[in-house]
Amino acid sequence: DAGVIQSPRHEVTEMGQEVTLRCKPISGHDYLFWYRQTMMRGLELLIYFNNNVPIDDSGMPEDRFSAKMPNASFSTLKIQPSEPRDSAVYFCASSLADSSPLHFGNGTRLTVT
Amino acid sequence: AQSVTQLGSHVSVSEGALVLLRCNYSSSVPPYLFWYVQYPNQGLQLLLKYTSAATLVKGINGFEAEFKKSETSFHLTKPSAHMSDAAEYFCAVSDQASGNTPLVFGKGTRLSVIA
Numbered sequence: 001d002a003g004v005i006q007s008p009r010h011e012v013t014e015m016g017q018e019v020t021l022r023c024k025p026i027s028g029h030d031y032l033f034w035y036r037q038t039m040m041r042g043l044e045l046l047i048y049f050n051n052n053v054p055i056d057d058s059g060m061p062e063d064r065f066s067a068k069m070p071n072a073s074f075s076t077l078k079i080q081p082s083e084p085r086d087s088a089v090y091f092c093a094s095s096l097a098d099s100s101p102l103h104f105g106n107g108t109r110l111t112v113t
Numbered sequence: 114a115q116s117v118t119q120l121g122s123h124v125s126v127s128e129g130a131l132v133l134l135r136c137n138y139s140s141s142v143p144p145y146l147f148w149y150v151q152y153p154n155q156g157l158q159l160l161l162k163y164t165s166a167a168t169l170v171k172g173i174n175g176f177e178a179e180f181k182k183s184e185t186s187f188h189l190t191k192p193s194a195h196m197s198d199a200a201e202y203f204c205a206v207s208d209q210a211s212g213n214t215p216l217v218f219g220k221g222t223r224l225s226v227i228a
Binding site: 004033042043045048056091093101102103104105106107 | 147155157159162203216217218219
């Protein structure tokens with residue numbers, strides 16, 4: 001099992017550019033989560049999906065953020081346009097049902113200049 | 114809503130000394146509780162979890178945690194620290210009664226181990 005795979009590992013972009021982060025969850029996991037980690041705010045849940053359907057996106061900070069899960073093996077988190085305050089490490093995680101433990105990817109470190 | 118509070122953003126211990134990382138939770142229903150560890154430039158890994166079976170939970174790498182309802186605590190301990198234990202540790206809570214609600218994480222505690 002390769003675990004949760006995120007790409008890219010690092011992304012540096014200029015303010016105003018579109019950024020797309022990608023995630024491949026563990027096969028068979030029904031839940032997929034996007035978290036953002038910063039020094040100031042810790043780990044924040046942005047959005048999560050169950051069987052490819054978004055369940056709660058109340059953590060998405062602004063309309064500039066959007067997430068999709070077109071199938072069970074792929075999800076994207078898009079920021080358009082990006083701003084310097086979006087700089088953070090973005091984690092994708094997946095799990096089986098019923099509060100099962102989360103399996104995290106290694107994250108994407110985003111720097112917006 | 115559930116929440117967790119981790120007391121101490123940074124804990125430093127000597128190699129071989131007891132490790133104690135504190136976590137208090139707030140939940141209106143019986144919770145599921147978790148401890149995760151994060152090594153530099155990596156994602157979080159599960160150390161152990163409490164899901165209302167035994168109150169003393171043993172995890173990987175010699176860590177264990179005890180659920181104390183009267184104190185609303187779930188502190189993480191290890192009898193003897195090793196240099197490889199240096200990492201960031203996160204406590205997390207989930208609402209057991211609501212099924213698969215997302216985990217809510219504490220702010221984390223960075224553990225340093227001094228040789």
